[in-house]
Amino acid sequence: MADAIDDNASPLIELRRVTKVYGRGDAAVHALAGVDLRIEQGEFVAVMGPSGSGKSTAMNILGCLDTPTSGSYRFRGVAVETLGRDQRALLRRRDLGFVFQGFNLLNRTSALENVELPLIYRRTPRAERHALAQRALALVGLNGREGHTPGELSGGQQQRVAIARAIVTDPHLLLADEPTGNLDSVRSHEIMTLLDGLNRDRGITILMVTHEPEMAAYAHRVVHFLDGRVVDENASEHRS
Amino acid sequence: MLWNTLLLALREIRRNVLRSVLTMLGIVIGVAAVIVMVTLGDGATRQVTAQIESLGTNLLMITMGQRMGPGSSSNAPPFTLDDVVAVQREIGAASAVAGSASQIMTAVLGNNNWSTTVTGSDNRFFAVRNWTLDDGRLFTDPELRAGRAVCVIGATVRRELFGYQDPIGQKIRLKQIACEVIGLLASKGQSAMGSDQDDLVVMPLRTFQRRVAGNQDVNLIQLSVRDGDSTEQVKSDIERMMRERRHVHPADQDNFSVRDMKEIATMLTGTTRVLTALLSAVAAVSLLVGGIGIMNIMLVSVTERTREIGIRLAIGALEREVLMQFLVEAVVLSSLGGLLGILLALVASIGLASLLQVPFVLNGPIILIAFLFSAAVGVVFGYFPARRAARLDPIEALRHE
Numbered sequence: 001m002a003d004a005i006d007d008n009a010s011p012l013i014e015l016r017r018v019t020k021v022y023g024r025g026d027a028a029v030h031a032l033a034g035v036d037l038r039i040e041q042g043e044f045v046a047v048m049g050p051s052g053s054g055k056s057t058a059m060n061i062l063g064c065l066d067t068p069t070s071g072s073y074r075f076r077g078v079a080v081e082t083l084g085r086d087q088r089a090l091l092r093r094r095d096l097g098f099v100f101q102g103f104n105l106l107n108r109t110s111a112l113e114n115v116e117l118p119l120i121y122r123r124t125p126r127a128e129r130h131a132l133a134q135r136a137l138a139l140v141g142l143n144g145r146e147g148h149t150p151g152e153l154s155g156g157q158q159q160r161v162a163i164a165r166a167i168v169t170d171p172h173l174l175l176a177d178e179p180t181g182n183l184d185s186v187r188s189h190e191i192m193t194l195l196d197g198l199n200r201d202r203g204i205t206i207l208m209v210t211h212e213p214e215m216a217a218y219a220h221r222v223v224h225f226l227d228g229r230v231v232d233e234n235a236s237e238h239r240s
Numbered sequence: 241m242l243w244n245t246l247l248l249a250l251r252e253i254r255r256n257v258l259r260s261v262l263t264m265l266g267i268v269i270g271v272a273a274v275i276v277m278v279t280l281g282d283g284a285t286r287q288v289t290a291q292i293e294s295l296g297t298n299l300l301m302i303t304m305g306q307r308m309g310p311g312s313s314s315n316a317p318p319f320t321l322d323d324v325v326a327v328q329r330e331i332g333a334a335s336a337v338a339g340s341a342s343q344i345m346t347a348v349l350g351n352n353n354w355s356t357t358v359t360g361s362d363n364r365f366f367a368v369r370n371w372t373l374d375d376g377r378l379f380t381d382p383e384l385r386a387g388r389a390v391c392v393i394g395a396t397v398r399r400e401l402f403g404y405q406d407p408i409g410q411k412i413r414l415k416q417i418a419c420e421v422i423g424l425l426a427s428k429g430q431s432a433m434g435s436d437q438d439d440l441v442v443m444p445l446r447t448f449q450r451r452v453a454g455n456q457d458v459n460l461i462q463l464s465v466r467d468g469d470s471t472e473q474v475k476s477d478i479e480r481m482m483r484e485r486r487h488v489h490p491a492d493q494d495n496f497s498v499r500d501m502k503e504i505a506t507m508l509t510g511t512t513r514v515l516t517a518l519l520s521a522v523a524a525v526s527l528l529v530g531g532i533g534i535m536n537i538m539l540v541s542v543t544e545r546t547r548e549i550g551i552r553l554a555i556g557a558l559e560r561e562v563l564m565q566f567l568v569e570a571v572v573l574s575s576l577g578g579l580l581g582i583l584l585a586l587v588a589s590i591g592l593a594s595l596l597q598v599p600f601v602l603n604g605p606i607i608l609i610a611f612l613f614s615a616a617v618g619v620v621f622g623y624f625p626a627r628r629a630a631r632l633d634p635i636e637a638l639r640h641e
Contacts, residue, residue: 093557
């Protein structure tokens with residue numbers, strides 16, 4: 001797996017005529033019907049579109065959890081479609097962070113240990129792991145909650161733990177799938193402010209799926225999906 | 241990483257203590273059963289061997305025919321006193337040679353009857369079989385030569401006929417002979433074959449031949465080999481000599497057999513060994529069943545934790561890392577079962593050994609083997625569920641409710 005030859009020359013993400021087909025023959029479903037997308041390092045992009053528009057499929061491919069049926073996906077210059085399952089896992093481990101709508105934390109496991117999880121797979125030594133996880137939790141404003149299990153935390157706090165877990169490895173790209181979908185308006189804005197700060201202060205590229213225009217407004221750019229295609233890209237009015 | 245995986249496995253097991261214990265139960269019982277069987281088998285073997293060794297490992301028995309035990313097979317001629325003398329003369333390594341003939345008879349004293357083995361021999365009989373006197377005396381030369389009606393009795397015969405009376409000087413009736421008791425043998429207890437060694441009456445060989453058997457036969461020659469001489473060497477010397485004396489054609493098999501106690505011990509313990517192996521094999525089946533139980537629970541666990549597996553895969557766990565996690569969990573489960581089984585086996589073996597009056601022999605190798613086997617069961621039966629976990633599609637797994 002070669003690193004990007006030149007970070008400035010190649011975009012962080014480049015999709016070219018990417019398709020994804022589920023099933024075969026007449027039953028085939030074209031979830032993605034040729035998507036082109038470029039995302040530069042440091043961007044904050046919102047992905048919108050009705051359900052079934054292919055945005056989830058696109059996110060799975062962008063998150064290296066899935067491979068396109070055809071077309072090419074370059075992540076920092078690496079042709080992801082040529083990578084095997086384990087190589088994609090290594091790429092996710094090194095460069096990606098995930099935040100899900102349903103938080104997806106390990107139950108009955110403390111916040112600190114949840115945040116440490118990606119570091120365990122990175123073989124980070126124990127002491128360093130603790131320190132990094134503590135710092136990540138502090139960054140999302142959860143000092144003093146390290147020992148709490150997800151069950152003892154509110155939805156907003158759980159999502160903060162999930163964000164801490166996603167950024168603890170200092171990823172290039174943070175993929176957030178409806179990060180505010182399970183939260184009330186106040187908590188949603190708190191999370192968005194947090195993401196915005198991470199993007200601005202730490203230069204983490206953020207790609208976020210949302211169906212709320214209010215949340216999409218935090219992004220620099222909104223990509224609209226419809227019927228497996230990108231129909232509209234426009235720069236949003238970034239709120240200050 | 242392995243340490244983390246191990247901690248994780250222990251935590252998962254602790255989370256479901258009841259389920260884990262029930263899952264382990266098959267392995268616990270299997271391991272315990274195998275170890276208990278082998279330990280008790282070893283104890284029984286040790287006991288038999290010890291009893292036979294108490295007869296003296298340097299004891300050789302020459303019997304008629306190829307069959308074990310007393311009595312003659314159809315066409316094998318009996319020995320004679322000449323054979324005994326010849327063995328004594330020609331086998332330098334023999335420290336004592338005793339020829340004897342025996343018959344089961346009823347001994348009578350007043351109203352008491354007791355069926356016992358009556359043996360005709362001489363004082364060397366006591367020497368080769370390590371008998372000692374509790375009371376009275378052995379035979380005198382005139383008694384032996386003349387074939388006088390005197391006898392030495394074992395502790396059982398004394399108890400059955402005399403109770404707590406002093407038997408010395410009294411006369412017991414054997415068939416038509418009134419036989420004076422001159423000596424009482426010290427008790428030896430049960431033999432390795434389970435028979436009562438103290439149930440015997442010994443009289444001079446000549447008395448036995450003339451007044452009981454009515455012939456000149458000697459059925460059994462016993463000799464003790466001097467310490468330091470090879471039993472094997474003496475055995476083959478006797479075989480060569482006896483074939484000559486008994487005119488056995490070179491092409492024919494021996495019509496007698498020479499056995500040492502080691503051989504008899506091997507024969508007796510052989511039975512115990514076969515039985516032990518058989519019972520252990522049955523017990524090992526329950527280990528297998530325990531393994532299936534572990535596989536079952538691991539499959540349930542993988543299904544229950546599909547979402548967790550999805551999270552791990554999404555954040556970059558490799559297939560083999562997830563595989564290891566579940567495999568280690570299965571192995572820890574089965575090994576813990578193995579350890580508990582070993583503990584249970586030790587307690588049960590000590591208890592049963594004292595109950596069955598068998599010595600407790602700690603068999604280290606079998607404990608190690610049983611433990612390794614239990615761990616191996618975890619690997620074998622844990623692999624399939626673990627592979628299923630590792631092969632999960634992260635997208636599907638994350639969607640799992």
